[in-house]
Amino acid sequence: MAPREHRITLIGKPGCHLCDDARAVIERVAADLGVPWEERDITLSEEDHAKYWEMIPVTLIDGVQHDFWRVDEARLRAALSV
Numbered sequence: 001m002a003p004r005e006h007r008i009t010l011i012g013k014p015g016c017h018l019c020d021d022a023r024a025v026i027e028r029v030a031a032d033l034g035v036p037w038e039e040r041d042i043t044l045s046e047e048d049h050a051k052y053w054e055m056i057p058v059t060l061i062d063g064v065q066h067d068f069w070r071v072d073e074a075r076l077r078a079a080l081s082v
Helices: 017-033 046-055 073-080
Strands: 008-012 037-041 058-061 064-068
Touching: 008 017, 017 037, 017 073, 058 073, 064 073
Parallel strands: 008 037
Antiparallel strands: 008 058, 058 064
């Protein structure tokens, strides 16, 4: 699968410094590889809140959990290259 065929989702909340750090990494990697990405606010979804509250920020690739708390740039790039 080409990187552009993937989709990254960041689940976080406003005012979260770890979410800000994760967003910066995801923005950089997504721009470099041409991968679309979106951000979901955990405070707006009961399902996300129940599933991920203690792990934010959470990074999903194609809807599957990839990372939580921190985003490792090299690991994210490698996962998108598969």
